[in-house]
Amino acid sequence: AQGPIRIGASLSLTGTYAKLGRNQHEGYKLCEKDLNATGGLLGRKVEFVVYDDQSTPATAVRLYEKLITEDMVDGVMGPYSSPVTEASANVTEKYKKVMVAPLAATTSIFKRPPDKKRYYVFMVISPAEAYLEGLIDMAAKRGLKTVAVVNEDTLFSKAAAAGAVDIAKKKGMQVVFQEAYPKGNTDFAALLTKVKSLNPDIVAAATYFDDAVALTRQMRELDVSPKAYGVTVGGDLPEFYDTLKANAEYVYGATQWEHVLPYPGNHEFFGAYKKEFGHEPSYHSAAGYAGCLIYAEAVKRAGTLDADRVREQLLKLEMRTVFGDYKVDQDGFQVAHRMVTFQWQEGKKVVVWPDEMAPAKPRFPTPPWNQR
Amino acid sequence: MSKQLLTAYELVGGYGKIDILHGVSLSVGVGEIVSVIGPNGAGKSTAFKTIVGFLRPRSGRVVFNGEEITGIRPDVVIQRGLAYVPQGRPVFPQMTVLENLEMGAYTVGEPARVAKALERAYELFPILFERRRQKAGTMSGGEQQMLAIGRALMTAPRLILLDEPSLGLAPKFVTLIFDKLMEMKRAGYTLMLVEQNAARALAIADRAYALELGRNRFEGPGTALLADPEVKRLYLGG
Amino acid sequence: MNVFVTPAMLAQVVVSGILSGALYAMVALGLALIFGVMRIINVAHGPLLMLGAYTTYFLYSALGLNPYLTVPVSMLALFAVGVLLERTLVFRVVDAPELSSLLLTFGISIALVNLAQLLFTSDLRSVEYLTGSWVVGPVALSKPRLVAFVFAGALTGLAFLFLRRTKLGKAIRATSQSREVAMVCGIDVQRIHLITFGLAAALAAAGGALIAMIVAIQPEMGQTWTFKSFLVIVLGGAGNYPGALLGGILLGLIEQVASLFLTTQLSEVVAYVLLVVVLLVRPTGLLGGRET
């Protein structure tokens, strides 16, 4: 018989994105295990070859080159984060390798001018621009008018902020303030003082992690009290609530995935993952897992590992995974997957948007800090 | 001969793998002044550094006051009653003159004794009192030398090793320092010094050594060496 | 998107700047100490601060200790860590050129951060104790930051007194100027180095403990602090202990005021440009450090 099918990936196992990259890695590992338990792929076992890119694009580029030309892997899966994907995609394009990139949320990686077009990279999660859509949409429906947008100055957060501004304008709202802050910033006193002086109805923050916590804390300290306040990444982590406790109440967050969402197999995935790794999966885990299954499905349908045939299948494929819906347009850009918006309510993330998936209503408006 | 206070037997050693000393022996009896002379690079400073413990000898022994101190750390040696004034500019440049002197008395507990010692240092070198608030690093070369000697006296040591105490001093102070050394001897201190001012160093020495190329070359009473034509030719400049 | 700056806003920002500035000063003082005494730029200062923060976190979450009571405990614990590091590694580079020690501590810093990642994971932790603020007129005083300010001020003051007045403190300063002469004075230099390193680690730990109540704790939290501490001691004058205080407050103020009038992003630029200007006018920092 033939040897196993080897799938290569470079992941951010250390460095800035270590935590998220490791979750993605576990998603891949669980997928590998599940595939092999059900007979592998094309009758062969599946084996992941994973390297650490230390969260830097330059290293990832080299490692993909190594995976493809040296280790001669049969297929590749995407790395963590948009910048790293952006750089690595140049390599996979060069070697005409299909790359399902489960954790790249930046539109510009996929939507490119004709002379820079990419053919082999596929998106799984919703674009960054969609992160704050739920928050703005809900607020608009409830008659709020003014928005302040703040964001970390990185590829992903900027896109999320730009999306928020666009949507707000479309809905006839007024963006009264927008400012970026550098990565790693944890002191927002001056920025919030400015926000406070404008007294916006909504504060929409495109955050990564620590900044989400620091921002929330300082909003309380400086008594910045909008009627709706939401963050992007970081707000969905259990630590967000553990850290902020009561101060996290009423905060909106956006997520690509929640384990309570009624996707097929989601519940089982959640249980299996917890059992395997001893902690709950994050959406990175689920996206990694689902991305791997999507690639496997396309290979199955193509009946071969040949890149162009697999590509055709990926373009055609419509699939509902534990992570939600998959369907891409001709650029490999995700069009089916939906973001959800939740709100922290009594220590629980309660999905409140979009309406068709929401088991509960948002608690609106957000009361002043001392009444939470 | 009087009781030996310090004896160094057959010291061999140097820096890293290179030996500078090839068997140097020095000794000082209680109450003596011993001078060490020799050309530049003879190993005089190296011998002192080895005795005090900055360098570890490859072989040989150092006995101070009946105890073996070979290879013991300098600060420990100094606590046992040996004082050492290194060659060059041995002061704390960013500390005031007063603080420098206080640090000299680091191993002395009682404030009363420190105050006493301070007084003695000021008496010996009045400029130190005048400049007690000046940063030591901004004092002139000679002033710094006085400070270093003054500081060494703060502990009332049993034996003082001085590496070129007259280096860079004005004649008035050279005379003063040699006078003070004699005075200290009379007061019961034991002294060993390295000097390039060989004539004066031999004149006050009970005994003296001349080193050359890391070995003992001459040895004897100070006045005898001073009179020796060979010594004169080699070390006193004719 | 112009924001009209009112005096009240300016007051708020100035107060915030001073509050964080004192914290900068305290953390930087540890760095200044090590630099002054051992001529070592301790890049592991931030990671030591991170360990201090974790100590506080674990004492608080596991034993339920009042986080402010953990400050001395963290300090003691990190004093021990500092002593251990000095005894095993750092003492070997004390005589070496500046660059060696810099790299050594950089290596230690990488190792500490990754050890923390392995042991504590990269999960965010935090100590939620005092929250909210006291409002004085137009100015909101963050409770945890104000308390941290008081602690930092007191600890910095104590450290100064220690260095100026006590015999041990003076011996530390003496050793910083000439090791050889210190030995000649009978000072046990190795012990002084140990104590210095321990003390600096303890000051970093105090910073970590206080910061734990302000921002989230994670293994990489220290780097920014190493960085800021550098800025602070260079601004004030390296090796100049009062300079660290001035530098800290100044940095806090510059950051906040620049963020108010420009953007948070440019505040860093402003801080550095100002630093370079200061250095050009006074090449050894505001209060004049030591030439190397």
Add this chain to the structure above:
Amino acid sequence: MLTVNGIRDDLMATTVLEIERLTKRFGGVTAVDGVSLRLEAGRIYGLIGPNGSGKTTLFNCITGVERRDEGRVVFGGGRIDGLKPWEIAQKGIGRTFQLIRVFPELSALENLLVVTRDNLAAARERALELLRFVKLEELRDEYAGNLSYGQQKLLEFVRVLMREPTLILLDEPAAGVNRTLLNDLLDAVRHLRNQGRTVLLVEHDMKVVMGLCETVFVLDHGEKIAEGAPGVIQTDERVIEAYFGR
């Protein structure tokens, strides 16, 4: 007395360095206090004075290592106060330092090679000759920092010679140098004079000063208190009081 523009031609030819009312203060201390001196070509001058009287500071002001507060320094027909140290050095003033400043991690030979502009082969030749002269040729490849105190002192001395300056400032060249070598050193200084160079020498060893110098300046508390032939100076009351002691 000379006026600024009224320097006579014959003086122009012989005056090498002229210092007018030079003053340097450090905080409260006036280290050099209105000192004026004139040095003529081809002579050896002494500069003596008690410790802390401002000799080294005067050197530092002449060579630009310290900025003078007041006064002017004229060398080779032009003002040099305010110039950078290297510019002054390139105009032809060389110096040694009282507290040795060799380049510790360059070899003894490299210490000499680095300071000239001659072609390397010629410079090497000359450098070796100079090292031989101070009995350091065997240590030529040793790092200068590993030499003994006196050896470093000698190295610094020959480093100045390497540059062949017209005016040489020596700050205690004899301190710490063995007496035997000292005689050679003194010969070297005389030889420099015979080549038409000018030497200004700070020294506490009176034998050296008396044996070498034609004119001696005496500083005390930053002020020039006497000037004259060594024999005369030695009997000057103020100098004895301030410097020699009784």
Add this chain to the structure above:
Amino acid sequence: MIRRGAALAALAAVVAGLAAYPGYASGYGVRATLQIFMWIVLAGSWNLISGLTGYVSFGHVAFFGAGAYTGAILVAKVGWPWLPAALAGGVAAVLLALVIGYPCLRLKGPYFAIALLGLNEVLRALVSYFEGLTGGGNGLSLPTLDATIPIYYAMGASAASVTLLTYVIITSRFGLRLMTIREDEVAAEAMGIDTARHKLYAFLLSAAGPGIVGALTARDQGYIEPISVFPLATTITMIVMVLLGGKGTVWGPVLGAVVLFVAQEVVWARYPYVHPLLFGAIIVAVVLLMPRGVLGLLQSRYRLPRTI
């Protein structure tokens, strides 16, 4: 003389081997070697200013970043071919060095180090801020172009040039003069050495290489963003490489770059989760066991000439 001949022959063989390498290497082999060249340039350039004059440049990656952005902007916005863009990257870095070197080189010791560290941060913040030109935090994406092999040669040529330059400098009196600045700047000035100008020249020379390879890297990678071209870690890696090999020597940076890169690559492959820990340990070990680097150690033990 025979030994010298043999060394030259060996060197020629290595160069020839490297020149022929892309003919039979895998894509990874080419890219990894290309990145080794890049590190040789970076380490060698750092050695020029810091190894020789003792002015520790803690922001040397700033020149790399400046070159990367200059090159990328010229390629993406003006449509230049990559080779002139790379040279322009070098020119931009040298200009930057001129502007900041003039004031900053007056600072000494840690002050200089921190000022340059600051420069790097400022540059990164400015690049993020001027989005119109640089794409800000979005980064700059270049058209796909497979030029890895030509870039390999360009990188190789840069590495060779920097090494040759180092050799020329170290064997000249200019090099010795730079070292006197490291040893004792006051004495150097008193000996008539115009230290300010010497430092500035060394600084300019040390900026050119990083500028060029910055632009080449941008082209090769096809995408750059502020955080990935201005990381402090890159400066640190340069320093570790030079220290490992031996600072102030000709071949030290080359040796350090090759050894460290290969070691990291091997370690990465094996221990993805703990390699930073190992990197930390390597640094500690280098500093403790070989403070003067491999060549420095050989040099002082066997009295080898400086030109190794």
